[in-house]
Amino acid sequence: MRLYILRALLVKEVRRHLANRGGLALIGLLIVAALLLSFFNPNAAGAAGQDGMVAETGGLVGGVHHCFIEYGRVTPLVRHLQKAPRPPELQETIRFREIPPSQVNELITYPPGVGSIQIRETSRDGRPVLQFHVWHPKDAPGAMAGYEQWFWQETRRGLQEMAVHQLTAVGADAGKLGQPQYQDKNLWAIAESFHSLSREVELIRSLAPGPVASDKPLLPEIEIRHEALGGTPLDLRSAIATAMVVFSLYFTCVYLLPTLNCEERERGILLAQALSPASPYEILMAKFLFYPVIGIGLAALLAGIYKPEVLSSLFFWLSLLSVAGGFLGIGMTVATLAKTQRAAFMGSMCYLMSVALLLFICQQNGIPGLPYLALEYHGPRILHAAIVGEVYRNHWLHLIAAIFLAWCWVFAAGWLFRRRGWQ
Numbered sequence: 001m002r003l004y005i006l007r008a009l010l011v012k013e014v015r016r017h018l019a020n021r022g023g024l025a026l027i028g029l030l031i032v033a034a035l036l037l038s039f040f041n042p043n044a045a046g047a048a049g050q051d052g053m054v055a056e057t058g059g060l061v062g063g064v065h066h067c068f069i070e071y072g073r074v075t076p077l078v079r080h081l082q083k084a085p086r087p088p089e090l091q092e093t094i095r096f097r098e099i100p101p102s103q104v105n106e107l108i109t110y111p112p113g114v115g116s117i118q119i120r121e122t123s124r125d126g127r128p129v130l131q132f133h134v135w136h137p138k139d140a141p142g143a144m145a146g147y148e149q150w151f152w153q154e155t156r157r158g159l160q161e162m163a164v165h166q167l168t169a170v171g172a173d174a175g176k177l178g179q180p181q182y183q184d185k186n187l188w189a190i191a192e193s194f195h196s197l198s199r200e201v202e203l204i205r206s207l208a209p210g211p212v213a214s215d216k217p218l219l220p221e222i223e224i225r226h227e228a229l230g231g232t233p234l235d236l237r238s239a240i241a242t243a244m245v246v247f248s249l250y251f252t253c254v255y256l257l258p259t260l261n262c263e264e265r266e267r268g269i270l271l272a273q274a275l276s277p278a279s280p281y282e283i284l285m286a287k288f289l290f291y292p293v294i295g296i297g298l299a300a301l302l303a304g305i306y307k308p309e310v311l312s313s314l315f316f317w318l319s320l321l322s323v324a325g326g327f328l329g330i331g332m333t334v335a336t337l338a339k340t341q342r343a344a345f346m347g348s349m350c351y352l353m354s355v356a357l358l359l360f361i362c363q364q365n366g367i368p369g370l371p372y373l374a375l376e377y378h379g380p381r382i383l384h385a386a387i388v389g390e391v392y393r394n395h396w397l398h399l400i401a402a403i404f405l406a407w408c409w410v411f412a413a414g415w416l417f418r419r420r421g422w423q
Contacts, residue, residue, distance in 0.1 A: 013290045016260065026251065027298060030244055034305040037240055064115040064137065066093050067147040071119040072101040076165075077130075078119065080158035081151070090150060095366060109394050110135070111381070115144045117151055121220075128220040133227055141226055152190045159194070159219060163201050166218040172208040177201070194222040241306040242384040245299045246323070252295035253327035254351070257287065258335035258344035265339070291331065292324040299324075303387055315399070316386035322402040323383065326375040329409025336416040375409070378402040 067090075071078050082096055099108070099118075110116060118133040132155075136144040160177070167174040177200060198219050205218060299320055304311045334351065338344035355376050362371045371377040378398040385395040 013286065027248075030248060030298065030302060031305070034241070034244060034302040037237060037244075038306050064143040064147070065113045066095065066115075067144065068110075068114065068116040069094060069096045069119070069151070070099050070116055071096070072099060072121060074098070075119075075121075076162055077155065077158045080161060081154050084154040084157070086150060087146075090146065092364060092366075094147065094150070109392055112137075112384075115147065117144075117147065124221070127217060129223065130220045131223050131225070133225055135227060156190070156193055156197070159197060163197065163219060167201065167204060167208075170205060170208055170218075172204050174204075176204050191222065191224055198222075237306075238384060238388050241303065241387055242380055244302050245320075245383055245387070246380055248298040248302055249295045249320070249324050249327050250352070252298065253291050253324060254331040254334065255345070255348050257291045257328070257331035258338060258348055259341050261287070261332075261335035262338050262341045262344040287332070292321075292328050295327070296320050296324050307387060307389075310387055310389070313386050313389070313391075315382070315391050315395070318399060319379070319382040319386050319402070322399060322406050323375065323379040326379070326402065326406035326409050329406060329411075329413040330375070332413030333409065333416060336413065372401060373405070375402060375405045378405070 069078075069081060078096070086094060101121075108116075115137065116133075116135040118131075118135065120131040120133065122129045122131060134141075134144055134148060163177060164174045167177065198217065198221070201218050300311060300317075303316065310316050330351065331348070334344055334347040338347050355374050359371050359374060359377055361367070378401050382395055382398045382402060385391045
């Protein structure tokens, strides 16, 4: 690599972008938006109500869009819940997941907008105990209300079925067991319903003919606990800030790079560079140095305006480098395959829409594995974690995956540029 050639190529890129007033205007708008975001709080309307609970600010980024029913082993109650009918709005949002008993008490992380109801089995004084842990977003326990209403109803019916089988097994008249007659869905009513069921079961068993085989209760004791997740909910301000950071990287690396590179091809500038003393590696290196640096600088500026302390985070800079490198590889791939500026623009937009639809379909239908192959799946997660200052072990795994995907895209872009970048 010859430094004077790289310097000349970089100066050429700087002058071309200074002449691109549309790009400069968009960069200015992003900076103004970041300043407004830091001065004004869009969540002000979601202030605390009379009961001290934080009101929801809308369904765009708040609330719980998926709920996991987690259990240690498949029991008759779990089978009943899996087969139980669900309201239409919860058909695709309730998912069952088995967690080994050895991992139940370990740290379990959930992405923003996801809650959980854990079914834990334990014992107390030789008596089986079922514990239900309801995990909801911090300061927003009402976000799980719709899922809890269905869960408590079906759990009550499932225990009713278990009681019928148990009473029949000991020779008692299960027909005397009354059906649930509750309408109020508050937690105290649910707990009282479970306790009433246990008392009624024991009363009917005491009337069974013949000696009782054991004085052990037929149904487990029920405990209901509400617990807040450790992380902060996905608020509107942090979501907008993350979106602007991602967009700044996408704009410079996936939009500007392909369109301006195709402009050079159309005007013969790229061919002129090929005939100059500059080697293909030097031309490629100049682009690799210019566009990510501009994108990272703009992204860091936007994030710093929103939250200045994020600039001291090593994880934030590693995330920026990985996402910028991946977007650079994607942009160079589009620039190599496209022949004209129009084709480059359409290619960038088609790629964006295709990935967005893929991630949306996989999320709504619970398709595992496939989203991990998209850089856009890992990038927003690690950038959002760095911006809000909550980085856990799973975020480091996302960072490793993003670095690997970025390396693959850069390698593919370099290989394609060498083979057909001049055509």
